Amino acid sequence: MDGGTTTPLGGIQESEGWRAVARRYSLLPLRLFLGITFVYAGIDKLTDNAFFHTTGAGSIGELMTNVRDSAAIPALVDLALKNPAGFGYAIAFGELAVGVGILLGLFGRLAALGGALISLSLWLTVSWQTTPYYYGNDLAYLMAWLPLVLAGTPLLSLDAILAVRRRRSL
Template sequence: MQNTRSRSWFEATAAWGRRHREPGWLLLPLRLFLGVTFSFAGLQKLANPDYLDPHSPASVAAQMRVFAHTSPIGRLVGLSAHAPTAVGLLIAFGELAVGLGTLLGLFQRIAALGGALLSLTFFLTVSWSTTPYYYGSDIVFAFAWLTMLGFGSQGVLTIDHWLREPTVAQAPRPGNRRPAALAGVDRRTAIRAGAAAALATGGALALGGVTAAIGRAEHGTAHAPAALGPGTTSPPARPQAHRPARPSSGRSTAGTVVGTTDEVPVGQARAFTDPATGSPAWMVHPSGETFVAFNATCTHAGCPVQFDSSGMQFVCPCHGGVYNARTGAVLQGPPPAPLQPIAVRVVSGQLRVDG
């Protein structure tokens, strides 16, 4: 009797071990990670008032204006920029729908296809300027979603499997066809699937609405970066002391001429190449006869920052970092340090830098 119980326990344990070597169980950690990450990314956007604020340099509208010039699908981004609020909401709720669908196992392959398309779009816009390419996370997400698209959830802990159970249980046996009954089962399954999809959609809309309301209620206490793809935040760095250039009466020819004062109106900036390093840089004319210059490389992941004249700020298109264009200081994470300043001299109307 004891041997029989031991054998049964051993067989059950072996069966459970074989089951957990199936693809659905092996892919479960990846599925949970993707589901949680995309759900959080969608909710983070909805909770951030700056995301849909067209006047914010970290808004989806501002990022679209930058991506229209830097992305290989710039024309498509430019068309989307005509309706930034609608497109921004579509992205946020799309991420939320993909994340919840993946977590619940509801229409798993459709959710995976949506996740792959979103990640590919983020790669061609948000991460396109990231160098080297493996610093950008969106390309990794794209291939992870392709894996989920190929294998699916395999019926492990999913609503899809629960919806199919009646069909499997009542399917006709060989030689005993019941097309009418089976059609009824299929109709019931379709109704249940539609009801589950409607319930999930309603839940996503309600969750997104509540998150947006909470985010607006807390506006002013904290600001998260409004990058399109998933990102991280860090405390702003302290501004570096930087001495702005003013006109000199001397006739020194030291340094390299990168432009003239007339080429940079007050409140504007002009891109140039730093002759000392060969890196992209910005010359800024914040006020009066004052000129400052900064290396244009974001201190977070190396993306080139873009100048936003409406707020006198530099905005990183890759992960939503924002810098003060007057001082180079970090105004909004995730950059860990200010932009590198470049010494400027103004001589006889010429803008000169070392190099």
């Protein structure tokens, strides 16, 4: 009973079984979680008065200084320390763009790749020293982004609408 087809935007046809529906929509909870989390993270950084400072509690500069010697790639931290506020804004706006992109499903694979790269850079710098490794969240976020890098956002997304328009114009 898993046979059947879907509509171009991912809608369910009557002949489609529940297993096929579950399989088709299985990445949606992950997409929502990552999108909401990254939008929240970006907004949280942008609205935190201390975050963009070079020194002081809660500042990106202080965080980068503290993790420099334990980072997997200290050169990345050194690069961030050249302009901590600029790096902080890049991370905050990057998280916001990735979150909005994955929630709307606009350039879904690109948004997921951006999320994966942000998570990878944070894992190699900020949470690299976390022992055991599974206590750190950045590696888990990196792994969570990978299915969306591979699959994109084919359902309930602007990517799906654009794909239908492209097919119709051909």
